[in-house]
Amino acid sequence: MSAAWRRARADLWPLLVTAAVVALMVGLTDAVPRLLVRQADAAVRAAVADADPAADVVVTSRYGAGTSDRTAGARDTTTGVDDVARRLDDTLPPSLRAVLGPPVASASGPDLRVSTPALPTGGLLRLAYLWAGEEPSVRWVQGGPPGGAGPDLTVPVGLSRAVAETLGAQAGDILEARTADGGVVSVLVTGVFEAADPGDRTWTALPEILQPRAYGTSTRTTVVGGLLSAQSLPVARAALEPDGVTRTFRLPVDAGHLDHARSGDVLRQVAALEASPDQLLVPGPDVRVASRLDLLLTDARGRVDATRTQAAVVLTGLAVGAGLVLLVAADLLARRRSAALRTVRARGTSLAGVALGTAAETAVVVGAATAAGLALGGLAVPGAVTWPWVLAVVAVALVAPPACATATARRADPRRAPTERQHRRLARRVRTVRRVSVEAAVAVVAAAATVALRRRGVVTLSGPADLLLAAAPALVAAASALLLWRAVPPLLGTALHAARRSRTAGPLLALARARTTSAVLPFVTLVVLSTLVTLCAALAGTARAGQTDGSWDAVGADVVVRTDSPSASLQDVADALSDAAGVDAVAVGRVQGRSQLFGVRGVDTVRVLAVDPGPYGALLARTPSGSPAQLAELADASDPARAGAGPLPALVPAELLGSTPSLRWADVTIELQPVGEAPDLPAPATDDRAAAPVVVVDRATLTAVAAAAGSAPDAATAVTAPDTVWAVGPRAPAVARDAAATAGADVLSRERWLADRRADPLASGLLALVVLAAVAGTALAATVVVLDAAASAPDRARALATARVLGLRGRDAARVGLGELLPPPLVSAAGGVVVGSVLVGGLAGPLALRLVTGQVADPAVVLPPWVLLPLGVLAATVLVVVVVESSARRRERLGQVLRVR
Template identity: 35%
Template sequence: MSGFPFPHGPSVRGRLRADRGPLALTAVVVFLAVLIAAATPPLIEKAADQALADAAREAGSRSWLSVRGSFDPSSPYPPRYRDPSSAELVEATGRTADDLLAPALEPVFGPPVMRASSTVFDVSSGPAPGLSFRLVHANGAGDDPGPRVTWVKGEAPGAAEETVRRTLAPWPVQVGLSEPVAELLEAGVGDRISAGNDRRESLELTVSGVYRPQDPAEDVWQVETGLVRPETFTDTRGISQSSFSVLMSAESLPDGRLAVNPDGMNLTGVFRPEPGALNRQNAQSVTDALVLMESGAATAESGPPLEYSSGLDTVLQRTLGQIRVGIGLATVILLAVLSGLGLALFLTAELLTHRRAAVLTSTRRRGAGLPGLALELAVESVSLTLLAGGAGLLFAWLVAGEFSLAWVVPVLLLAATCGPLFAVVQAARATSRKAAPANRSARRNRRITQQMRRVAAEAVVVLLAVAALAALSQRGIVVQDTGESDLLPAFAPTLLAVTAGVLLLRLIPLLLRAVLRLATRGEGSLPLLAASRAADTGARPLPMITVVATVALSVFVLAVRATAGQDVVLPPEMLQDAQPLPAAVADGVQSLAVAAALVLTLLAVLALVLGASASAPARGETQARLRTLGLTPSDTRWITAGELLPVALVGGLVGWAVGGVLAWQAVHLLSLRVLSGGPDDPPLVVPLVAHLPVVLLLLALAGVVAVETSLRRRERLGQVLRA
């Protein structure tokens, strides 16, 4: 136990004080990464649940589950006998239909509203033509014996005195009218209404009373709206027609059955879904259960068979397909922004390593072991990661009401390990006892080995990008019912953006050498000095890759958002084929895209600033020596700008172009037509704001140059000479 490396407290505290700026920046990156990784999945899940509820609500009657029964068959010819148990049969059918409901449907559907309704009759004695109605007896959902009404005039319909219909003469039926219907018919208590239909049936109705619903929101009034108010339609000829329903009570329902032919009274029920009970966890099971019930799988042991029908299964299937597209796109955007934040963590770790290089080397040379040094750095990194990550989880919980750890754990592991790993590798290399080879052949072999390692690493990135693009092209982004996506195709845009940065690293030295050759042939020393410095530092891997990748992904996200969000004008015959993404998911994806583009743009600027900070000491030393040879502050400003220009301008422009290409491919590969609502792929839209990352990079370059020039101006000549 004596050999166990304990962390040296003063060293840890000293490094924390000396590097509090970069450490605070690292904490901000970790906080953002954890916040986005923890809050996005539950927010998207809530949006998906809301989309299902909205789809069921907007579908209206198409989302209802209807059940059809039948009354006992009887002869249409006299004598016909009044059945006083008709209302009880309606209630019993409702209980049977509810008992046969599949278990998966019970949490979604409430008790049914049962109706006995006649065929349509035309009013022949009304004040105006074009009036039609149905006789309706309805039972409220649940334990309610019927619709709850207040009789403002008269009373509930009663039964006829006779019990046997012996002739074909119209049978008297007492009915109730709602206030709007009574006003339309200009009818009151005791008035008679004559009616007939195209089957040569005649009705004689007596108005027993005028009612008003006690609770207009009650299910029975939503199902049978004609009992509340008439519906008026005007055809192309300008002729208006009004339809409504008249209310039969439990006492007058038997008379209504006698008044029409036996097949003229239908027995139906309606289960209305509770939209809030639908979510992504039960939507598929609800769909499967509905399909089984519609196929006749649910049958009663006795009594007439019941037939179920619903359009909710179609609505849910369509909405689930659209939600999968939205979640797939959200996964692509989430992976893009998390990858950008991961690159930023590498950059902050590299900056810290550059700042601590001398201290780490001297500590190592004084006898500190690598395990002890790694432990000290791990204590610092883990503490910082837990503090920033905890704050991110707290804010995610405040924003989303919950948080997901699926992507948080990888983020925390990366944040906790990349800093110590960079620093330990730097300390090990700086104090390595392995001597450099003396002969030319050995040095060449060593250089070839290093190049082969780099080529192998780059080949892995390129192969992953190609594999991801192939997977995306073949099967798209597959989203499982659990909400999990196939990660390889979802990573395709990110891997392609990183690959573009890797390939640019191969090309930028050629470009810089060409610029250097032109500078040597030109007049003046400033272009030559700027080009030489750019050739020395312009091809540093992390800043260039991060700038290209983050700019590309920012442009990609903004272009996808604009393309998917554009209004599609369709001809009337194609309007029914348009199925836009549900509003809740569309809004969630749009908001995520805006946040991701903002973060990615800021990360591109951060990459430029951190890259400039890492190379600032060497640049300052060079410029200090040149100042002793007569270099002016204005000259140093131009040299600094020229050195950093390849990362800002070339990296930004390449990233912008790559982002546009990625968005162009995404129009088809990510099924953006589903989000835009059209049947065909929408045209690519690259909004003006997509140019913002390049503009901000150039502004950041000007800011870095101004700050460095200001700092260099404060140095006195003695400091410069000592440097």
């Protein structure tokens, strides 16, 4: 026991290095998977919580024609609506029951046209009964709640104060409403109410019951609602036949109860309900289930799988590098104990005994380091230990020292050397074949993994890419390192040949020492770690730059103002932006997601962008995308003032050039005249953009052509009314918010989009992991340099001491040491930088970085300046090692150093 302790004290610092590497990697491999799970849960919850429109599960059921009874009382409503809503939760699958809240039930009829003196242009009236555990709580300011059938078969309803003021109605008034087929429905206003809690979720079923809303273009349509009671719903059903009344049960999704692990079951159950809604046991002839939850979860899970595999690529590379560092440390430890190992072998200790003794010492060191790493990982990210990754690191740390010690002891055994030249040549060939076989195997596996990763990407039909694909960059780095190692001796030989012509002995001695002391394992380790650091730097730089480009792609300007439906009021917003200081350019347009296209085989729908080419081109000129020349061609070919019919000049996709397509726009069919290829314009990453080609037309010319094709002038202007305004300039976002407040439009600034994207849990977590891996990889690379220098330090000290006896000055001795140690790290770091830069260029697409950046296409690779970090750190480490060794040599006595031992 005392001998083992003395041996450990003599080799304390290599053991401490091993312990530090093990603790670091155990902490990372323990904490990072848990952190990824938390980020995945946060991403799934954010995707559902921020969904617009909401991801609620909506169940609809019609009563059916001929099933109404106007004399039925409140019991009919309770049975057909309230009781169905109460039972709905019991019929849901358990996985959905845990994430869906209590339903908000409503029974509403079709839109009715209504006109009053206060609303002479007319509006739409929607009658509805609402229930969410009970009818909504209201306070009647006039009259009272609606009861049963009114006089002359009128339908009793209650109106909110805001709706009553819009219609100019009060308690006791009778409103005449018309159905779509011209039928008349008499509506009796029994009272006017105020909501006790306007924020009650019951009102979310039909918000227009509380507050009127308006939509439309040049002609605004006002939508109002009337509140039915349990007693008046049967009357409304009878009055509204044959159109009937539709029951709607809206089940809100509680995002707080969602997580990534259960999202797969939730997704499948929602899809199953949409396909087979009968299992809900909702009465009615036409039961349907609709929800965006399955689409949102599919998208979120795809992003999570991609991010996890991106993280696995980084973490696997770091684990491989750390494993190689442990091998280097174990090899150094075995070298330092080579004399002791020869002694114990000479005394009869078996190789198994050597391995067992080293394993016992290693187990103590690794056990303590593992405990420390688990404590750090648990402190950083509390949770259950992720044993698979941790055990992989611990296994390498436990096996490496005994293996290296056993190999060193075995080499100490006396061996018979063949005396015949033929046998010696055969032995050399065997060693060469073994070496080449290993290198070829590594290269083949690396090539296969890389090809598979490029073909499959980070996400496959069965889930995230497997561990072999995640290890592809590390395997490529190892194969490149072995190939590059073969180039080191010729390079040093060439440098040595040139050094022989030097008038001083320093360069010759340095290169001669470098040629004899270079080792393959530290070199390969440095290449792998340098590749990892470069890859991480390039990934971080590409992601940050891609997010900025994605903000321009998604917004198209510094700010964009949009409305749900086209509105002429957006022109007022554009005018306010144009007149404001700090706004450089403004453009107005109409974006039609899907329009029918005729006359071209294989293309049925297109995405139409109707803009004013001049202002839009001037705006794009102030963005990174620049103004495409095709917009000028479109402006020259367009004629907004023409009055006759004719084809509409358009920029079309390349596959439509040379054809004569026709576009269905509103109620007319317009023939297109392709005048050029549609440029790649900024647009958000939507399904419409991904699926449909883009057609760009002049908005004013479109209005003229639509009018000539048969639309009334007012209708032609209405169908080309804008729904989007873009603006660039330092004050554009602030001005847009103020101007859009009166138009009821949505405002999205590029800075807001970029901030949201960078705050995304998946994107921010991945970038943090990449930076952490780069820092850890750099620290491990510096550790390898120190370990490699320590392995050759005794021989170097004796060689430099001899050279000093022969007249070499101390300063020149330091330069010789620097020349000996510097070439391999510099060559390996430079090779790693090149390999990492090439890798990120080939893997940016397969790694799906576009999911991190928010771009439609794969981002362009950006190499930040700190990709050269390995070169600088390794050179600085070598310099520090040389300075430390030179300081130690100043205290040496040459006689003591040169004494024969």
